[in-house]
Amino acid sequence: MKQETVDPKQDFMDALDELEKDRGINKEIIIDTIEQALLTAYKKNFGSAQNVRVEVDREDGEVRVFSQRRVVDESDLYDTFLEIELADARKIDPSYELGDIIENEVTPKEFGRIAAQTAKQVVVQRIREAEREIVYNEFIEKETEIVTGEIARATSKTVYVNVGKIEASMPESEQIPGEEYKAGQNIKVYILEVKKTNKGPQIVVSRSHPGLVKRLFEKQVEEIYQGIVQIKSVSREAGSRTKIAVQSLDERIDPIGACVGTKGSRVRAVVDELGGEKIDIINYSEDPAEFISASLSPSKVVRVDVNEEEKTALVVVPDYQLSLAIGKSGQNARLAAKLTNWKIDIKSESQIKEEMELKANEEDIEETLVEDIESTSEVAEVEDIDLGTEVDLDSDIEE
Template sequence: MNHEFMEALDELEKDRGIDKETLIDTIEQALLTAYKKNFGAAQNVRVEFDKDGGDIKVFSQRVVVDESDLYDTFLEIELKDALEISPNYELGDIIEHEVTPKDFGRIAAQTAKQVVVQRIREAEREIVYTEFMDKENEIVTGEVARVNKNVVHVNLGRIEAVMTQVEQIPGEHYKAGQKIKVYILEVKKTNKGPQIVVSRSHPGLVKRLFEFEVPEIFEGIVQIKSIAREAGSRTKMAVKSIDEKIDPIGACVGPKGSRVKNIVDELGDEKIDIIKYSDDPAEFICAALSPSKVVKVDVNEEEKSALVVVPDYQLSLAIGKEGQNARLAAKLTNWKIDIKSESQAGIEASSNEDDQIDA
C-alpha cells in the first residue's frame, strides 16, 4: 500500500460518495480473512491499516494468564513471560507482537483491490437503484437492446430494464435499436443489483403521456379521475376541470385533435375515449358508455350496481365488440353495469306487472 492508494480512496469518497473510513474498515476485515487463509486460521491476529501512509501490519494477540490457566500458547501467555517483556503487564492484558509476513504486501494489495472494486460496484448499484426509485411510476425513453423469446430488454442508459410479455402492447413488435417510451412499473433491489420492470400496457403510461401533452393536466387545472385500458385496443379516460372556463375534454383533445393524436400515434393507433367525470353515478355511467346513447340509468348505491337501458338499435354499440365497451365502462366507473335494450326492459317490466296482478 502507498500514498497513491490512499489518494485513490480519497477520490472515491469525493467522486462516488463511498465513505473512506467504512472502506478502510472493510479492507481491514478482508485482510484479516486473507491472512488467516494464507498463514493459519489458528492465529489470533489484528490487522492494522495505516490511514496516513497506507502501510499494513499484522499483530498477534495473546492474553496474559496464570500458569495454571495456560491452555493455548498461540492465544495465551504466562504472566511471568509477559513480565519479562514489560513489568507493567497484569492478568487479562493483551500482548501484541507484529507478525507481518514478508510477502503479505502482495496479498494485501490484491485483497484491497478486490474490496475496493466490490464497494465501487455496490455503490454504483445503490446510485442506480436510488435514481430509478425516484422515477418509479414515471415515463422514460429507452432503446430496445434485444428481444429474447417474450421478454424485451430496454437500455435505459446505466441499466437494462425488462418488459415481460404481459407488459407489452399486444400486436406491437420491437426491434433492436428502436426508441420507445416505457412506464417504470417496479424497481427491485436484488443481490445482483437493481432490477427494473417497465411497461407499455399499464394505464399509467396513458396518464403520463397526457400529462406531458396537456399543459392543463400538468398544471392541475384538468384532473384525470380514472383510466380503464385494454392495451393496443382501447382506453377510456375520465377527466374533470377545476376551472369552469376550461373544457376538460377539449383540453385533452387539443387544437384539431393534435394532442390526443400524438398519444394515439405513440400507442400504435389505440382508440382513446375521453369522457367528462361526474360525481353523480348515473351521469358518470351514462358518459362512460359513450358513444352509445342511454335512455335510463337505475343505480343501487348499496350494491354499487346499475341497470342501464339503451335504445334497441344501440344495444350492440353499448356492449361493444366482445363486450369491450361495457367492460371498460365498468372498470372506469368501478360500478357493476347491467345493460338492457328498451324492448328487454319493457318485457321485464310487463312481466313483473303480470306477476303482481296474479299474486
C-alpha cells in the same frame, strides 16, 4: 538526473481519495472492508491459531498484522496462543491489567503481495456495488414514471430496453399486443418495478400499463401537469381502447377540451405514441349515475338505476344504441365497469318494456290464482255448513 521512486502504497491511498471524491464511495468503509478481507486471507494462507488484527495505515497505506493475547490470571490460563499470564504481561509493561489485550506485530514478509491483490479485489467489488446502488437509487425514484429507452434486443417473450446505464426488461404481459419491437428503436416505457438483487438492480418496464397513458397525458396537457385538471381513473385494453375520466378544479377550464387540445393535437400525440389506440375522454362525477352514464360513451343512456350497497347499476339505453353501449365483444361495457369500479348491467328500452309486461302478466296470473283459491275455499265452507244442517234435521225427525 535522479529518478523519483513511485510508492505503490501511496498511489493506492491516493486512488481511494479519488474514488471518494468522484464516485462518493466512502474511503473509510473501503479500508475497513480491506482489513476484513486481509484478515481472512492471512488466516487462509498462514493458518495461524492466534487471534490477529490486520491494520491498514490511513496515511501511508502500510499493511501490518498483529497477534492478540488477552491478559488472564494464572489459574485461568488455557491457551498460550490466545492468552498470557498477568505476571508475564507485566514483564512487558507493568501497567497491564486483567482483561487487557497485548498486541505484537507478526506481519509476514511475503504478505505485501497478498495484501495488494486482496485490496484490488475489494476495491473493484466496492466500485461495482456502489455503481449498482447509484443506479438503484436513480430508478427507484422513477418508479411509476415514463422514460425513453432504446430497444437492445427482442426475444419471443421479452423485450430488453436500454434505459441509461442499465438494461430493463419488458415481459410479454407488459407489451402492447401486435406492436413490433426492433433493435435500435426508441420507445417510451413505464417503469413498473425496480428490485434490488445480488446481481444488481432489476427494472421491469411496461407499454400496456394504464399508468403509461396517464403519464403521457401529463406530458402533453399542461393543465394536468399543473394539477388544474385531474385524471381520476383509467381503464385500458392495451392496443385497442382506453377510457380516462377527468375532472377540472377550475370551473373556467373544460377538462375534456384541455385533454383533446386544439384540433385534437394533444390527444393525437398520445394516440400516435400508442400506435393508434382509441381513447375515450369523459367527465368524472361524484354522482355514480352520472359517472356510469358518461363512462359508456359514445353511447346514449336513457336512465341509470344504482344499488349503492351492492355497487351494481342497471343502465337502460335506446334499442339502436344497445350494441354500441356494450361494444365489440363487450369491450365498451367492460372498460366502463373498470373505469367506474361498478358492476354494470345494460339493457335496451324494449327489453325493459318486455320484462315489465311479463312481470305484469305474472302478477295478473298470480292475482287470479289467489282469487280462485279464495273463492273455492268459500264454497267449501258453505257446503260443509249445509251438510251439517241436513244431518241434524234428519236426526230430529227420527226422534
